[in-house]
Amino acid sequence: MALVACLAVALPAHAVNQDDLLPAEKAFAAQVSRSGDKLQLTLDVAPGYYLYRDRIAISTTPADLAGKPVLPAAQEKADPYFGKQFIYHGKQSIVIPLAAGAPADFQLNVRLQGCAEAGVCYPPYTHKLKVSAAGGKTESKLDNWLGGAATAGKSPAGNSELAAKGWLTTLGTFLLAGLGMAFTACMYPLLPIVSSLIAGQGATLTRGRGFLLSLLYVQGLALTYTAVGVVAGLTGSLLTVWLQQPAVVLTASALMVVFALSMFDLFTIQLPNALQSRLAESSNQLSGGKALTVFLMGAMSALIVGPCVAPPLALALGYIGSTGDALLGGAALYAMALGLGLPLILIGTFGGHVLPRAGNWMKVVKSGFGVVMLGLAIWMATPFLPASLVMLLWAALLIGAAVFLGAFDTLSTASKPGARLGKALGLLLFLLGGAQLVGLLSGADNPRYPLKLIAASSAEGAASHPFQPISSIAELDAKLAEAKSAGKPLLLDFYADWCVACKEMESEVFPQPLVAAKMGQFVLLRADVTANSDAHQALLKRFGLFGPPGIILFGADGKEAQRVVGFTPAAAFASQLGQVAH
Structure with missing residues (x-):
């Protein structure tokens, strides 16, 4: 799930050219059969756009002809302002049951809302689709305020964000994860098995033969995990929908904590002793040196190490399930098992002396997995917990990790570089944890910006320049005339409560001292188009905007001078303000 988070859609840091944006009926095309x-x-979502799953509403004219739609699995998107959201990319198919006795011809109303990844959010838009008994596909009627001809969206980018990132990157990540698991105590039970199987060759063993046998052993191990990955991929939609329920997410987070604590050796997760003994007996009955024997023993060994690697394996399966891709699931688990088995191949080929000796460093690696898993548990539960509790949990984790890294231990002049590096990292984590506590006590509610309120106190200039609300073209024209008479430039900000980039501009750009100083030279107007009324649509249409954020800058002569569409960094925005205000 952490991997899913890494693939979440992010807003760019530059303004957008309005001409590059598609109208809603093209960005979010719809057909029905x-x-x-x-x-x-x-629903065919154009590349570079996404739809919110929870803002899809389906109705009919006449009313009550459609039952509850069956929505496909959605991708999780962690939003700093709205919490956990679920979005769609590419082409999506939704099955809608009809009520008994539904007429041959009627109208299907599909209300939806989405955004461009460039940082512009569209107002809610309704497709009105004609349904006929003929059963053919029917495209959307164009009753949108922009008008225009309906066309199908561009070819879909695909529903898997993984495909956009590339298989090489994803499989490499799983390979490294498996290699990391190899350097934990999970590897201990496999070392004597590999040694005994390969030792069956006796004096005739060569490095080539040792490599082949150890590779076969690892293939048996890897293909077992591959099968598990394929099953996770095939049941991906079911897993994703089920895992989105609050009770399930919080339970999974609690289990992740239990798994993490086991990585600190507080207790051990293992197979029952009777089953372990039976597996060991089966291992002893297999003669070493034979290809089929070695392969089968590798498959059986997956059961031996399974409980030990259960925590990271559960994490991997959660990610694979979220993609709903069986081919990806098998390939990813195969790559992870190869990483886990790479040291075994080295041992089988060159002997045990090629690997680092066991020691405390293996416990450090294992503890590192535990810390990561505790962080993931917090991240998973964040949308369902109070913000203050989330910040407190992050503070506890960061400060606890700092203590275990020796942040407050005394170092001598003879201390090793590793100890010094650990202490430096521990102090850094302690400062980050302390920032969470300070932010919590100051009233902050976002762990990403714990000191935001404190920093905002030094940028109060923006607060002294409040926006004047307008809601119609007539009000805008009147304000423009007043500003022209006073010889002042005017700034019109299009805003909506559902607009992520609007909130980013308001919290990260407007309060900056340089921006606030230049905004003080303007008459500031705000058109809040949250309700998307007819008057709001007319305002947007006047400037050819599909949705907020959009900032129109007028010169002292009352004429439009510049416009800013999408999120824009403070420095660039201040420069544009300066060009208009002089």
Whole structure:
């Protein structure tokens, strides 16, 4: 799930050219076909755009002809302002059951809302699709305020964000994760098995033969995990929907904590003794040196190390399940098992002396996995916990990790570099944890910006320049005339409560001292288009905007001078303000 978080959609740090944006009917194209008592609605989201799953509403004219739609699994998106969201990319198919006795012809209303990844959010938009008994596909009627001809969206980018990142990157990540697990105590039970199987060759053993046998052993281990990955991928939609429930997420977070504590050796997760003995007996009955024997023993060994690697394996399966891709699931688990088995191949080929000796460093690696898993548990539970509790949990984790790294231990002049590096890292984590506590006590509610309120106190200039609200073209024209008479430039900000980039501009750009100083030279107007009324649509249409954020800058002569669409960093925005205000 951490990997899912890393693939979450992020807003860019530059303004957008309005001409590059698609109208809503093209960005979020829709078609419907009828088959008996069911409809199949196809949403085709253009590349570079996404839809919010929870803002899709389906109705009919006449009313009450459609049942509850069956929505496909969605990708998780961690949003700093709205919490956990679920979004769609590419082409999506939604099955809609029809009520008994539904007429041959009626209208399907599909209300949806989405954003461009460039940082512009669209107002809610309704497709009105004609459904006929013929069962053919019917495209959206164009009753949108922009007008224009309906066309299908661009070819979908695909539903898997993994595909956008590339298989090489993903499989490499799983390979490294498996290699990291190899350098823990999980590897201990496999070392004597590999040694005994390869030792069956006796004096005839060569490095080439040792490599082949150890590779076969690892293939048996890897293919067992591959099968598990394929199953996780095939059941991906079911897993994803089920895992989105609050009770399930919080339970999974609690289990992640239990798994993490086991990585600190507070207790041991292992197979029952009777089963371990039976597996050991089966191992002893297999003669070494034979290819099929070695391969089968590798497959059986997956059961031996399974409980030990259960925590990171559960994490990997959660990620694979979220993709719903069986081919990816098998390949990813295969790569992870190869990483886990790489040291075994080295031992089988060159002997045990090629690997580092066991020691405390293996416990450090294992503890590192534990810390990461505790962090993941907090991250998973964040949308369902109070913000103050989330900040407190992060503070506890960071400060606890700092203590275990020796942040407050006394070092002597003879201390090794590793100890000094550990203390430096521990002090850094302590400062980060302390920032969470300070932010919590100051009233902050976002762990990403714990000191935001404190920093904002030094940038109060923006607060002295409040926006004047407007809601119609007539009000805008009146304010423009007043500003022109006073010889002052005017700034019109299009805003909405559902606009992520709007909130980023308001919290990260407007309060900056340089920006606030230049904004003080403008008459500041704000058109809050949250309700998306007819008057709001008319305002947006006047400037050819599809949705907020959009900032129109007027010169002292009352004419439009510049416009800023999408999130814009403070330095660039201040420069544009300066060009208009002079």
